[in-house]
Amino acid sequence: MGEEAMMHHQDMPLSKAPTMTIDTKAARTNSQASTDVPGSPTHEETDYPTSPRNFQNPFSRAQTSLEMDDYFVGPRDMSKHSKWPMFMRMHGSISPEMILPLLFVAGWSTLITCLSKFVYPLGTSNLLLTVLGFVVGLGLSFRSSTAYERYAEGRKYWTQLTLSAQCLARVFWVHGAEREGEEGKQDLLAKMTALNLIVAFAVSLKHRLRFEPYSGYDDLAGLIGHLDTFAKEATNKETVLHQKSGTLKSIGEYLGVSFAESNPRKLLKKANKPLGNLPLEILTYLASYVDETIGNGLLKVPMQQTLAYNNIAALNDVLTGTDRILNTPLPVAYSIAISQITWVYIVILPFQLYDYLQWVTIPGTICAAYIILGLLLIGREIENPFGNDVNDLPLDHFCQQLASDVDTISSLKKPKIADFVTHKDNMVLFPISASGYEAWAVRSEKKIRKELKLKMEIGYAARLDLQGDQKGNVKAGDEKV
Template identity: 60%
Template sequence: MTEGESAPQVDSTATATSDSSAAPVPTEVRAHEIHHGDAPAHHLKEQDSIGRLTPRPTFMEHLVESRDAMFHLDRRDSSELERYFHGPREMDKHSKWPTFMRMHGSVMPKMILPLLTVAAWSTFITLFSKKVHYIGVNNILLTVLGFVVGLALSFRSSTAYERWADGRKYWAQLIQISRNLSRTIWVNTGERQGEEGKVDLLRKITAMNLILAFAVALKHKLRFEPDIAYEDLAGLVGHMDTFARDAHDNERLHPPAKSFRKAIGEYLGVSFAESNPRKLIKRSKKPLGHLPLEILNHLSAYIDSCVSNGTLVSGLHQSQAIGMMASFNEVLTGTERVLDTPLPTAYVIAISQIAWIYVIVLPFQLIAVLDWVTIPASIVAAYIILGLATIGSEIENPFGQDVNDLPLDTYCRQIALELDIMTSSPPPKVDDFMSRPDNLVLFPLSQNGYPEWKDRSVEDIRAALKAKVIANPAPAPSDASTVVETLSFKAPKSSV
């Protein structure tokens, strides 16, 4: 969740219902009570006409809000200025400003204090040299130190971008696996007749939700958000017995408001104001488990059940499904590697010290040549050198909430939208779309549909295929008709 966005309210009275379409939200009720639907009476509103336990209306409202929140997660309860300097960026927005004038994604806010420090320091050195005693040095030091600083910044930038690119590759792989596995489940997994077919359909939908849940849970894990009652996750995994569900704590969803000084400090990049991102995990009073891994366990159990009940009969599809589960685990391990293997601390400290030493000694070298221009020249040089170092520090962890971090919320919404598109209609049947009259099998050579060409001989079809290469008709229908009329097919010209 972006800064300034209110955390979701979790109804502590919500419990399970026998309707499989409603997933319970994590509550303070004991885990076995939520799972089996035998919570005490005071947690329930009433029983319906067939004796089912009906949850309070706030539970369903929470699910509706959770669904809406998936598509508006980073657009609510925050000012335009805050969204401008905080991220991740929105991929669908386009700026017409020249690149050098853009502020969205710039590290300028974090450069304000360093540049002010350099300005004050260079001013002091210049005034001291002019009014008290000349303290300039030979500028040959610029060449020697500049080479070392260039190597250090190049190493810092390349390693940070490598981590950023690796994070994007793993999420691209996650999207690809989600598409393949969802297609295998929705299209290649059959549905039995009668009531068993209804069960198969509901299980397929649940499995599709678990594919999305894996991506969302991975996003929260990479951002050190250990709970499951987030708006985009609660309705997907609330029905499963997991460690994260048992360790649910409302206090993690309602952290104390930041003081004005702390908020300003974080905005300006002051290290003393930054909080430990793992503090919520360290403060947990119960084992948090590993939610993405537990989701994979449930998905694997579903694949095994499909093999056992005969709805996934093809050995090839079975192997593909099992292989994609292993690929999911590969993505999980890879993203954890990127997150937990930053640049060694010794390198980080040394590169930072080298950059600052160069900036500090710069006025001593420029005073002899530039005179009063030393002050703006030092500020410009500091912006270039410290700016590159700051960029390397910002993109080192590509899974956070900064503007330059990967837009994980956008990736999760993309997976959700694609799964909705896939499940919006039954698996296609070949006869339903192949034999339609508007299936122009030889377009643009011929405007005839599948039924007309089905009545012709194989020789006519192959001759038409050859004619497509020889004639190379233009895409315009009128030109295609003219070309076709010059060909000698057995069918009447009026039918072509």
């Protein structure tokens, strides 16, 4: 019955969507050529001031050259794929930070082994190995689980930000009415401004979480340059100028030398004017926009008004939640104690291994230190998920994706039901029928409901057939074995 129904309803072939090929290489060539030619802009450039030829995507790193920072500094580009086996990868590994500690461990274990071999036996009972091993394992487990909890919580907050931003953008664009004539154009431009502020909130929050409190950054200045904010008043060329670290300092940072690490809050300490709270100020402008649209009668439905205010409150919750994660690290007493206990365990390890391993004590101690220090450093690496390390959250990618989502919402005018329900290509009973809306509109309601029931029966039979095929494949594989 299912096969007959499928054949009966194939009365209209499925149309194939045309494909479009874009020569991105040629587009980049044209872009470079247009920017190199001096003179006044062309007519096309004047009509489209945000064309890619005139306006470089501030979120993209496609035009940057490959430097050492691209390999050792993050966050990691989620769009890149590596074919190297996981145990051979260096990008994102904490191995560079373990070079100096492991060299120290190698020298220390060599010293103890040589003294025990040629001078005086220093080997001791391995009782401490068991007792301290349990304590060290407990401390490292607590350190790693706490750090990953903060990492996961930071990702959850950014997911909440994306959800609230998408909902708020949809409320503004779809549910917000537009008046006629010149006022309608003003309403449209106001909507576009509000949507830009939603993206600006995410970008400003990213910079705030990275202790970059100003407004002159490339991906932010164009979105909020027209707003009156404390960050704008405090911004000048020196505050947003990125000073590249020296070679020795960069190497020290890559190797995890604490003396080479810069104070991440140095921009906050050097501020000469009040910095305010830029994301919070942007939310104030968004709330004012909602008040204005409600006052003008452009957002009439109470549920839609509540939805707008609730999503602004949700964005504020993200702001305070991420601030809590950033400014509430693991108590320093825990960090110091766990670090000290770990190093005590590693330092006394050669004494307890020598009687059993002799010269193998040296590589054995190094291997044990690699495992223990690796867990310790991973916990420190992901404790702050909002930084610029390779293993931190890719906030730049998240902001770029949100900007793309908002552009997707605003790319089309509010759809009318007649535009998509009564469309001739609307195959309402897909996949059992390729007939469009017009073919089913002339049939009776009884016939349509009968076909809906048949659709369920065909789907159920198809699932049973699929399960039978899977069981048959498993049985055939067992017989071959």
